[in-house]
Amino acid sequence: MEKIRVALIGNPNVGKSQIFNNLTGGKAHVGNWPGKTVEKKEGTCVHKGAEMHITDLPGTYSLTAHSIDELIARNYIVEEKPDIVIDIVDASNLERNLYLTLQLLELEANIVIALNKWDVAKDLGYEINVEELSKLLGVPVVPTIATKNIGMEELKNAVIGAAKAKEKRRELIISYGKPFDDIILKIASIVQKDKELSGKYPVRWLAIKLLEADEEVLKLIDRSLCKEEVMRQLSEAKKILEEDMETALAEKRYTIIGEVILPKVLIGAKPLTLTDMLDKAFLSKHLGIAIFLALWWALFRFTFDVSRPFSDLIGMLFSKLGEIASTCISNPQLASFIADGIFGGLGAVLTFLPPIFFLFLGLALLEDSGYLARAAFVMDRIMYKLGLHGRSFIPMLIGFGCNVPAVMATRTIDKEEDRILTTLVNPLMSCSARLPIYVLISSALLGSYAAAGVYSMYVLGIVLAILMALLFRRTIPYFKGKPSPLILELPLYAIPTVKSTLIHMWERGRLFLRKAGTIIFLGIIAVWFLSNYPWEAVHQGDKVMLENSYLAILGKFIEPVLHPLSFNWMAAAALLFGFIAKEIVVGTFATFFGLREEAGRELSEALRSAGVFTPVTGLAFMAFSLIYTPCIATVGVIYKETGSWKWTIFTVSYELILAYVVALMIVTFGRLIGFA
Amino acid sequence: MAETIPLAMLQENCEAIVVEINGGMGLTRRLAEMGFTNGTRVKVLHSSPPGPILVMVRGSRIALGRGLAMKIFVNPVEGS
Numbered sequence: 116m117e118k119i120r121v122a123l124i125g126n127p128n129v130g131k132s133q134i135f136n137n138l139t140g141g142k143a144h145v146g147n148w149p150g151k152t153v154e155k156k157e158g159t160c161v162h163k164g165a166e167m168h169i170t171d172l173p174g175t176y177s178l179t180a181h182s183i184d185e186l187i188a189r190n191y192i193v194e195e196k197p198d199i200v201i202d203i204v205d206a207s208n209l210e211r212n213l214y215l216t217l218q219l220l221e222l223e224a225n226i227v228i229a230l231n232k233w234d235v236a237k238d239l240g241y242e243i244n245v246e247e248l249s250k251l252l253g254v255p256v257v258p259t260i261a262t263k264n265i266g267m268e269e270l271k272n273a274v275i276g277a278a279k280a281k282e283k284r285r286e287l288i289i290s291y292g293k294p295f296d297d298i299i300l301k302i303a304s305i306v307q308k309d310k311e312l313s314g315k316y317p318v319r320w321l322a323i324k325l326l327e328a329d330e331e332v333l334k335l336i337d338r339s340l341c342k343e344e345v346m347r348q349l350s351e352a353k354k355i356l357e358e359d360m361e362t363a364l365a366e367k368r369y370t371i372i373g374e375v376i377l378p379k380v381l382i383g384a385k386p387l388t389l390t391d392m393l394d395k396a397f398l399s400k401h402l403g404i405a406i407f408l409a410l411w412w413a414l415f416r417f418t419f420d421v422s423r424p425f426s427d428l429i430g431m432l433f434s435k436l437g438e439i440a441s442t443c444i445s446n447p448q449l450a451s452f453i454a455d456g457i458f459g460g461l462g463a464v465l466t467f468l469p470p471i472f473f474l475f476l477g478l479a480l481l482e483d484s485g486y487l488a489r490a491a492f493v494m495d496r497i498m499y500k501l502g503l504h505g506r507s508f509i510p511m512l513i514g515f516g517c518n519v520p521a522v523m524a525t526r527t528i529d530k531e532e533d534r535i536l537t538t539l540v541n542p543l544m545s546c547s548a549r550l551p552i553y554v555l556i557s558s559a560l561l562g563s564y565a566a567a568g569v570y571s572m573y574v575l576g577i578v579l580a581i582l583m584a585l586l587f588r589r590t591i592p593y594f595k596g597k598p599s600p601l602i603l604e605l606p607l608y609a610i611p612t613v614k615s616t617l618i619h620m621w622e623r624g625r626l627f628l629r630k631a632g633t634i635i636f637l638g639i640i641a642v643w644f645l646s647n648y649p650w651e652a653v654h655q656g657d658k659v660m661l662e663n664s665y666l667a668i669l670g671k672f673i674e675p676v677l678h679p680l681s682f683n684w685m686a687a688a689a690l691l692f693g694f695i696a697k698e699i700v701v702g703t704f705a706t707f708f709g710l711r712e713e714a715g716r717e718l719s720e721a722l723r724s725a726g727v728f729t730p731v732t733g734l735a736f737m738a739f740s741l742i743y744t745p746c747i748a749t750v751g752v753i754y755k756e757t758g759s760w761k762w763t764i765f766t767v768s769y770e771l772i773l774a775y776v777v778a779l780m781i782v783t784f785g786r787l788i789g790f791a
Numbered sequence: 792m793a794e795t796i797p798l799a800m801l802q803e804n805c806e807a808i809v810v811e812i813n814g815g816m817g818l819t820r821r822l823a824e825m826g827f828t829n830g831t832r833v834k835v836l837h838s839s840p841p842g843p844i845l846v847m848v849r850g851s852r853i854a855l856g857r858g859l860a861m862k863i864f865v866n867p868v869e870g871s
Contacts, residue, residue: 177824181817183807210849211826255813359816369831369849390852391836402840492854496842501854505843572805600856 117165119278122407124188124219125203126212127174128485130231132156133261133615134203135171138271140175141618143171145625147758148187162271165278170197176211178218179361180331181319183531192224193316198278200224206236206243206258207607209381213372214365217251227273228362232259241383244589248380262612288319291367298352299323305348308341315775325349327361341464344726350728390485390607397486403408410486411512414477419516419547429469433462447654451647453538467519467748472624474513474520479619483555483611486605486759495601501581502588504533505596511537511580514544515573518749519544522756523623532598535757536587539766542745542753543580545573548697554739555701559719560733568734572741579773580743592615638747645669661706680739680778681732696746731785735778743774793854796867798833799844799860806834814862825853827863 125131135143140157148155156171172191173184180186192200202219219226228248238241248254255273259266290296302322307313312321312335318753322333325345336342356363395405437454444450481487487509495505506528514521521541528534550569557568588594645666647653652663661667670688677687685707691701701718708721722728728736744767745753754763801807809831812819826849827833834854837845844860848855853861 175837179824181820208850211851214824278816359819361820362812362823364827365820366828366830369826369828371850375831381829394837396837398837400846438832488854492845495854495856600818600859601854602825602856602859603854604825604850605845605854652857 116161118198119165119274120197120446121167121169121199121201122172122191122195122197123169123201123203124172124192124210124215125174125231126176126205126215126604128604129174129203129205129212129363131171131174131203131259132619134229134231134259134267134270135169136615136618137261137264137267138167138169141223141614142262143622144744145622146779153655160271163275165275166270167274171453175692176215176224177365178215179327180329186331189222192219192222198225200275201229201274202226203229203231205232206230207232209240209241209243210369210372210377214354214368217368219373220289221320221323223320225277226252226258227277228271229261229266229270230256230258232260234260234263235609237382239383239388241381244263249375249646251376251379262609264616270403289296289368289371291364291371293365294355295326295367298348299326300355301351302326302345302348305341305344306339309341312336312339312341318788323364326352327364328455335503337581345568352538382568382691388607393608394605398492403489407490407493408482409508410490414474417472417477418474418513418520422473423471426466429465430462433458433465435559440547448647452643454533455647455660456640456643457783459643460636462649467517468624468628470700471520471523472620474516474524475623476616476620478509479616482613483609485606486609488605491601491603492605499598499601502584502594502598504528504530504535505601505603507537510541511544512544514541518542518545518546518649518745519752521751522749525756532594533598534597535762536584536594538753538757539587539762540580542749542766542770543576543583543742545576546697548746548768549741551698551701552693553737555704555719555722556728556733556737559722560728562730572737575738575777576741579777583769601628618781636694642666642692643788644691646702661688661703674789680735680775680782681729682736682739683727685727686736690743692746693740694744696748697740700740731782734785735781739772739774739778742777743771745770794867795864797861798835798846798855798863798865799838799840799857801835801838801865801867803835803838805870806832809863809865811864812862813864814859818859818862822859822863826851827853832868833865836868843862 121130121136129175136157138160140160143156143158146155146157158169158171160167160169164457166670170191172188175182175185175188178189180189185642186629191197200219202216204216211374214225216228230243230245230248243258245258247258255277257266257270259270260328261267274430291299299319299322302325303318304323306318310320316335321332321335325336326349336345340346397406400737437458437576440458441450443456446454478487481490489507490509493505494508498505507525510528513524518541521544522538525534525541527535547645549572551574553569554565562569588598644663646661648665649663653660666688667684669691670684673691674684674687675684677690682690688702689703689709692703704727705718706721708718710726744750750763750767753766754760795810796807798807798809809827809829811829812822812827814832831848834847835844836847841857842858843854845854846860
């Protein structure tokens with residue numbers, strides 16, 4: 116079968132992933148670009164006896180060397196030389212979209228244009244002369260409506276046609292006028308002499324990029340024999356031209372689009388659209404924030420309330436399976452391993468799935484409708500002051516529910532520094548798993564101040580997150596400087612399609628299951644082992660003597676470290692357990708007192724009468740539980756999202772230190788004002 | 792000829808021509824790619840100081856941080 120390698124490229128918000136899904140039937144292989152944290156999607160499509168291997172390139176406005184996304188896209192086209200590049204152009208926004216098209220033509224890619232959102236353009240009153248556009252650019256142009264799966268057959272036909280006609284394709288020279296054209300020609304003729312370079316790269320493109328002082332291309336020339344001659348030519352050119360050629364040529368490209376192309380292909384006026392009317396409300400200073408908070412609240416409730424029955428069902432199913440296993444298997448060690456280790460572990464992983472699926476369903480709806488960009492607009496000013504990006508706000512809020520999907524949601528932040536900073540402080544947002552700890556301790560020890568104690572933990576988390584963000588921004592060279600200023604396109608509002616929303620949700624959920632899931636699962640097996648062995652010492656007859664387990668030994672081992680905080684070995688062991696999932700802290704205390712986790716009141720009593728904590732150390736323990744290391748699931752997902760052990764370990768360490776410092780401050784201050 | 796002012800100072804629904812972008816190399820380039828080049832006609836769709844500003848440029852709606860919009864200088868178009 117004939118194989119055609121196809122790359123998909125386009126501006127953000129043009130419907131690229133919908134076209135990818137339409138072409139591949141939604142079956143994508145999702146991975147990362149080598150050495151990068153940027154997602155890479157690949158899929159296949161068989162059409163008329165040809166097998167198209169489709170690679171989705173990052174959405175980008177341009178092909179300079181300034182951002183990872185742009186470099187990935189352009190290196191793929193230059194180095195991998197795909198047979199066809201499908202350039203997805205938003206028909207309702209030709210002017211800006213054609214800018215990327217011009218750059219692709221300079222790269223001498225074999226382009227097929229998908230003129231997407233054809234229906235939106237019609238609604239806005241635009242009329243586009245497709246034949247004329249195709250003639251002017253010298254490439255096939257196919258109108259498409261990806262949301263309704265219209266134009267896909269024609270697009271596939273065009274791809275096969277263009278792949279066959281490869282050699283006959285006429286090369287379009289984009290004229291930049293005098294004096295640019297002459298200079299470009301001169302540099303190109305010099306570069307032409309280097310056979311290695313000119314064999315691999317389009318020489319005219321090299322010349323333009325040299326003139327623009329493109330770092331990557333300058334590096335290429337650095338190794339070339341023609342370096343001196345090129346540099347001489349460049350410094351001569353600099354004498355006649357303005358300083359910043361990249362900006363000057365960007366201007367020229369827009370002039371070509373605005374004065375040469377558009378007048379021949381586009382007719383239409385711009386009436387006041389629905390988008391402008393909606394924006395009046397969604398972007399307004401006070402109402403906008405109110406709407407944002409309301410929508411976030413809805414998303415939050417949707418994620419955690421709607422998913423709770425599903426999570427409970429999964430939890431019940433696995434504990435039932437565990438019970439069945441333990442009654443069917445006679446060997447107690449094996450039974451415990453299967454029931455508590457395997458089924459307990461699987462259950463713990465899978466109960467995370469419903470909130471993640473529902474969260475991404477909600478986020479996909481907000482994003483595909485065009486609202487998410489508005490949320491960034493509304494929150495930009497406050498977040499900017501805090502050293503974060505406008506888009507950091509949503510992940511922070513989601514963190515109150517669960518930090519795992521919250522960290523995953525940082526993907527909507529485009530600059531890596533801003534994304535990582537948001538990830539680092541995210542675990543300080545007090546997730547719902549920490550609530551049972553606060554409730555247990557404060558009801559046991561704080562008396563009528565219990566509710567205030569719980570509430571203060573949430574406030575503490577927020578304050579610390581803000582302080583840490585400011586601190587990291589100031590002190591860590593990687594984050595130095597201000598957050599990148601907001602430059603964000605607000606797309607037209609649209610009604611999300613069921614299919615693309617569901618695919619979006621499924622891709623994220625599956626990724627969590629595969630990557631973070633294995634870490635949580637292994638972690639739980641490890642805790643099962645630590646809390647059940649040495650077997651004979653722990654299981655004496657019908658009694659479970661947890662204080663003889665390796666975990667208790669570990670707890671006693673680290674007790675001296677926690678001694679200044681007045682935490683005993685039980686507290687230490689509970690905290691160790693809490694690393695697996697914070698809610699286990701409560702369960703651990705329950706096991707120590709021989710109670711079931713559900714026995715809330717009795718447990719409070721037991722905790723108080725045993726004198727594990729005083730009100731002050733109890734508060735310190737709550738603060739410690741809030742801050743110290745994120746649970747293993749969050750650690751797993753932080754590693755997955757940052758792609759770096761360095762940042763993962765950094766997060767765990769700074770939080771451990773911070774937890775210690777804060778808890779020590781609470782205890783010391785408590786003593787100073789006279790509490791024991 | 793109208794006075795040159797920062798884009799951030801332009802009133803809502805007013806149009807102007809970009810005359811200078813004073814944001815350092817990186818930002819100037821990034822803005823140029825998004826369509827903010829000298830001579831471009833822009834329209835302020837939404838502006839609520841001190842928050843960001845929403846500008847229509849070359850058919851797309853671009854949100855800009857206020858600080859950034861202070862670095863883009865424009866000549867207001869009379870009567871708009």
